[in-house]
Amino acid sequence: MSIPEAPATGLHAHAGAEGLAGAQEALERPAWHGVLEQFARDYLQDRRSERRWRIFFRLAWLLLVLFVALAVIEIGPRASVPTGPHTALIEIRGDIDTDGESSAENLVPGLRGAFEEPTAQAVVLRFNSGGGSPVQAGILNDEVRRLKALHHKPVYAVVEETCASGAYYIAVAADEIYANRASVIGSIGVLMDGFDLSGTLDKVGARRRLITAGENKGMTDPFSPMSQAQRAHVEKMLEQIHQQFIGAVREGRGRRLKETPETFSGLIWNGQQALEQGLIDHFGTLDSVAREVVKAAEVVDYTPKENVAERLARRFGASMGAGAAKAMQALAGLR
Numbered sequence: 001m002s003i004p005e006a007p008a009t010g011l012h013a014h015a016g017a018e019g020l021a022g023a024q025e026a027l028e029r030p031a032w033h034g035v036l037e038q039f040a041r042d043y044l045q046d047r048r049s050e051r052r053w054r055i056f057f058r059l060a061w062l063l064l065v066l067f068v069a070l071a072v073i074e075i076g077p078r079a080s081v082p083t084g085p086h087t088a089l090i091e092i093r094g095d096i097d098t099d100g101e102s103s104a105e106n107l108v109p110g111l112r113g114a115f116e117e118p119t120a121q122a123v124v125l126r127f128n129s130g131g132g133s134p135v136q137a138g139i140l141n142d143e144v145r146r147l148k149a150l151h152h153k154p155v156y157a158v159v160e161e162t163c164a165s166g167a168y169y170i171a172v173a174a175d176e177i178y179a180n181r182a183s184v185i186g187s188i189g190v191l192m193d194g195f196d197l198s199g200t201l202d203k204v205g206a207r208r209r210l211i212t213a214g215e216n217k218g219m220t221d222p223f224s225p226m227s228q229a230q231r232a233h234v235e236k237m238l239e240q241i242h243q244q245f246i247g248a249v250r251e252g253r254g255r256r257l258k259e260t261p262e263t264f265s266g267l268i269w270n271g272q273q274a275l276e277q278g279l280i281d282h283f284g285t286l287d288s289v290a291r292e293v294v295k296a297a298e299v300v301d302y303t304p305k306e307n308v309a310e311r312l313a314r315r316f317g318a319s320m321g322a323g324a325a326k327a328m329q330a331l332a333g334l335r
Helices: 010-028 032-075 104-116 134-151 166-171 200-204 228-256 271-276 286-294 308-334
Strands: 086-093 120-129 155-164 176-179 184-186 268-270 299-301
Touching: 086 104, 086 286, 104 120, 104 134, 120 166, 120 286, 134 166, 134 228, 155 166, 155 286, 166 228, 176 271, 176 286, 184 271, 268 271, 286 299
Parallel strands: 086 120, 086 299, 120 155, 155 176, 155 184
Antiparallel strands: 184 268
């Protein structure tokens, strides 16, 4: 005997109706609704990612600002000058040029501070430099002699490793020059260097395109030949600068200088040879000069120091300038 099925009632009947309604709604909903939903989800995800990156960059800039501030506080000012007698030190290191630590712009304020300090008994210029710009060296030579005459304060040059070319140009402004027996001294000469690549382009099948206003404007171009007249002009100019250098050496060294045909030839000598030729006066170090000559053993460094913040700012500015120049070149090329 069979039992008849009961009709669907209550919860089961309601669930079945909702399922049928949902299926019918899904069939009736346009396809672009799904695209909009996906777009909305992607947009919200991008906004969250953008917000995270914005927070990251803000934190990075904050850390950079804190680093620069700490660098300025830590390295910025020079130690306070003691009230007692001392020897004032100015360091001349590396290349003597407009952008280096041994530029006239950087060192002159330190020189003035050392000469003007009443408790500084003497000024010592300590050299570790192979030279550089004759202009910068000439400015520093003139300033040392001017300050020495103005303040009547003795000046001594102390050579550690090297004092050559433009560095020696500055050193001869001192009252006496001290060095080590193995120090490198001299190189009293002037040069202008470069390359002659005028034949290189022919070998690779290229031609130089150089447009100038003035027949001698491009005479230092490495891919253009230099005429005899142009070479004679450059040699005359260098000879005049050389004579200025020689005049400074003769004025600074006076009768102590034992001139020979090689003295102003651009040769270099060790400290022993330099002493024999009158290019230096004695053997000594910073400490021995301060202790035994100046009679003020305490040494205070008056050399202006570039702090980390200034170095970062200059490098950042240089890189920004280079980037801007490249961008301008790229725009010019697109026109």
